[in-house]
Amino acid sequence: MIISDFLVLNDYGLYCRTGDFYLDPKAPVFNAVISHAHGDHAVPGNENIYCTGATSAIMNLRYKRNAGNNFTICEFNHSFLINGVEITFIPAGHILGSAQVLLQYKGIKYLYTGDYKLQADETCEPIEFSEADVLITETTFADPDVQHPDPVSEIEKLNLSEHNVLLGAYSLGKAQRLINLISVHCPQRKILVHHAILPLNKIYENYNYLPGKYEPYNRKLMKTPGQNYVYLVPPMTFDSYFRAKNVVRAFASGWKRLQQNNDLEIYISDHVDWNDILAMISEVKPKEIWTLHGDGTKLKEYFNNQIPIKILNKC
Ligand SMILES: [Zn+2]
Numbered sequence: 001m002i003i004s005d006f007l008v009l010n011d012y013g014l015y016c017r018t019g020d021f022y023l024d025p026k027a028p029v030f031n032a033v034i035s036h037a038h039g040d041h042a043v044p045g046n047e048n049i050y051c052t053g054a055t056s057a058i059m060n061l062r063y064k065r066n067a068g069n070n071f072t073i074c075e076f077n078h079s080f081l082i083n084g085v086e087i088t089f090i091p092a093g094h095i096l097g098s099a100q101v102l103l104q105y106k107g108i109k110y111l112y113t114g115d116y117k118l119q120a121d122e123t124c125e126p127i128e129f130s131e132a133d134v135l136i137t138e139t140t141f142a143d144p145d146v147q148h149p150d151p152v153s154e155i156e157k158l159n160l161s162e163h164n165v166l167l168g169a170y171s172l173g174k175a176q177r178l179i180n181l182i183s184v185h186c187p188q189r190k191i192l193v194h195h196a197i198l199p200l201n202k203i204y205e206n207y208n209y210l211p212g213k214y215e216p217y218n219r220k221l222m223k224t225p226g227q228n229y230v231y232l233v234p235p236m237t238f239d240s241y242f243r244a245k246n247v248v249r250a251f252a253s254g255w256k257r258l259q260q261n262n263d264l265e266i267y268i269s270d271h272v273d274w275n276d277i278l279a280m281i282s283e284v285k286p287k288e289i290w291t292l293h294g295d296g297t298k299l300k301e302y303f304n305n306q307i308p309i310k311i312l313n314k315c
């Protein structure tokens with residue numbers, strides 16, 4: 001029987017009382033099971049951390065000595081126990097090392113997606129599907145109005161101009177995916193990478209997910225006209241260049257609001273859109289869906305109790 005409060009949301013995050021651990025806690029806890037290394041899922045300072053090798057490498061790069069105390073590296077598709085709850089990490093296709101977390105207890109499977117995507121991405125482990133009784137899914141873009149365009153046609157917009165491009169993107173995951181997409185689909189473009197992104201590229205390369213061809217940024221290069229450069233920068237640097245001249249500004253994201261005031265719109269997201277959430281649900285075949293991150297109401301309306309949907313709120 002499904003335990004209705006097997007996972008509850010409290011001030012620290014999503015808590016499993018039976019196993020006495022948190023999934024992606026928002027503040028340091030004793031036992032943290034971490035789906036992936038993005039800052040809103042992986043905080044520093046936990047006592048015991050269970051995550052994939054790549055997630056651990058990225059957390060240790062970013063948080064250094066504060067990363068957390070005891071890291072247990074979990075292989076994909078190998079089960080282990082925390083206080084009687086069987087845990088399995090399954091590739092989520094979101095960024096390098098990102099995992100869905102399958103929890104099994106008393107014969108019931110609870111699948112926590114973390115962030116995930118179904119689109120192809122050469123720079124991370126492709127998503128794998130697993131059936132479960134309860135699907136706990138993020139609902140960042142759970143709205144029928146959100147349908148991500150094909151990322152290849154989005155990146156090919158860079159082929160329409162010969163101007164140098166200032167391309168903003170999140171340093172972890174998106175930056176590496178863009179390097180790969182540009183290398184493959186815009187072969188005449190040369191990629192310059194901001195120094196903050198370079199150590200993350202190195203971790204990707206260590207895991208044999210080679211983003212593509214790029215060089216570290218150098219001011220002189222970018223000033224040379226007609227060289228077809230794309231300068232890839234993190235969001236803060238992108239914002240600080242709002243007055244940059246003779247350059248096409250673009251920010252690669254699934255969010256509409258991040259496309260405003262730019263010269264070019266590039267809709268590339270590492271989250272599922274509406275159709276991909278529905279595809280995920282048909283793969284997992286859940287008896288119940290619990291939602292978090294974003295808004296689950298559109299999903300609830302859509303399934304109209306064919307599949308019961310619970311929107312997890314803090315309790
Ligand atoms: Zn993420």
Ligand SMILES: [Zn+2]
Binds near residue numbers: 038040041115
């Ligand atoms: Zn997230």
